[in-house]
Amino acid sequence: MDYNTQREKLILPEYGRYIQEMVTEAKKITDREERTRQVKAIINAMSLLNPQLRDMNDYYHKLWDHVYIIADYELDVDAPFPPPARENFVTKPHVINPEREPVRVMHYGRNIQNMVMAIAAKPEGEERDAMTMALASYMRKQYLIWNKDTVSDQTIFNDIRTLSGGTLIVPEGAKLSEIQGEFRQPNTPGIRPQQRQGQWHKNKKKKRSTPNGQ
Numbered sequence: 001m002d003y004n005t006q007r008e009k010l011i012l013p014e015y016g017r018y019i020q021e022m023v024t025e026a027k028k029i030t031d032r033e034e035r036t037r038q039v040k041a042i043i044n045a046m047s048l049l050n051p052q053l054r055d056m057n058d059y060y061h062k063l064w065d066h067v068y069i070i071a072d073y074e075l076d077v078d079a080p081f082p083p084p085a086r087e088n089f090v091t092k093p094h095v096i097n098p099e100r101e102p103v104r105v106m107h108y109g110r111n112i113q114n115m116v117m118a119i120a121a122k123p124e125g126e127e128r129d130a131m132t133m134a135l136a137s138y139m140r141k142q143y144l145i146w147n148k149d150t151v152s153d154q155t156i157f158n159d160i161r162t163l164s165g166g167t168l169i170v171p172e173g174a175k176l177s178e179i180q181g182e183f184r185q186p187n188t189p190g191i192r193p194q195q196r197q198g199q200w201h202k203n204k205k206k207k208r209s210t211p212n213g214q
Contacts, residue, residue, distance in 0.1 A: 023042060036077040116168065139159065
């Protein structure tokens with residue numbers, strides 16, 4: 001079991017451990033282009049966790065500063081802004097805390113719930129479906145870290161429905177095994193462009209065309 005006391009200290013706790021772990025993994029990527037793509041996807045996830053930052057004129061710049069801080073200023077990517085100087089952030093940058101509400105599924109934590117709620121607030125459509133599936137894939141990975149037993153796709157989908165208060169319902173026929181990678185695209189974490197239409201949509205069409213509904 002991986003206990004919190006055995007883990008690295010959170011650099012910016014408001015983003016949670018999942019974001020910090022993703023930044024750590026992104027730093028290990030040897031290909032600069034791929035590393036940049038992964039970091040941009042992380043920036044997108046960070047914006048979901050702190051939507052209040054969007055009210056600030058330079059919120060996108062702040063997110064990039066924060067990802068550099070989480071990376072301990074050791075991040076070599078093609079960023080739209082110059083890396084921040086360590087001495088300029090002797091104290092932790094101010095981040096507006098989101099409103100607190102009870103966490104509906106405790107083993108995922110508040111950050112995952114915030115991300116689910118942010119996705120649930122988006123208009124219905126393929127983009128929201130794609131983001132839901134990407135997050136589901138990531139949640140499955142995190143579930144298996146804490147629970148060594150296998151977990152069914154339906155368990156994860158039910159948790160998403162619970163976390164979103166019944167708003168997010170995973171498309172019929174969806175399978176997490178068909179999602180390759182996690183949080184890979186800047187605007188749709190984990191979903192490549194051809195996946196936005198999604199294998200689950202293809203499965204759904206096949207199911208409809210099968211005789212006798214089998």
